[in-house]
Amino acid sequence: MKCLVCGGIGCGACKHSGWIETLPCGLIHPKVLEAGGLNPKEWSGFAFGLGMTRLVMQNYGIEDIRHLQGGDLRFLKQF
Numbered sequence: 001m002k003c004l005v006c007g008g009i010g011c012g013a014c015k016h017s018g019w020i021e022t023l024p025c026g027l028i029h030p031k032v033l034e035a036g037g038l039n040p041k042e043w044s045g046f047a048f049g050l051g052m053t054r055l056v057m058q059n060y061g062i063e064d065i066r067h068l069q070g071g072d073l074r075f076l077k078q079f
């Protein structure tokens with residue numbers, strides 16, 4: 001989706017692309033399948049999820065996702 005932090009002109013939140021991925025998805029790497037005890041020649045996988053932190057970034061205009069996961073209470077107490 002178009003970055004709501006910068007309006008699509010590019011910023012730190014969208015890595016200066018103007019776009020942000022809110023529903024990341026893709027194929028599971030064969031090494032991950034191996035680590036789970038599955039033969040990647042026999043199995044494949046598709047993973048997806050909803051990036052809640054990315055939606056929060058867009059809603060509050062936060063440019064760096066690390067602020068939400070850093071544990072700095074001065075920052076987190078704003079919400």
Ligand SMILES: [Zn+2]
Binds near residue numbers: 006010018019
């Ligand atoms: Zn942006």
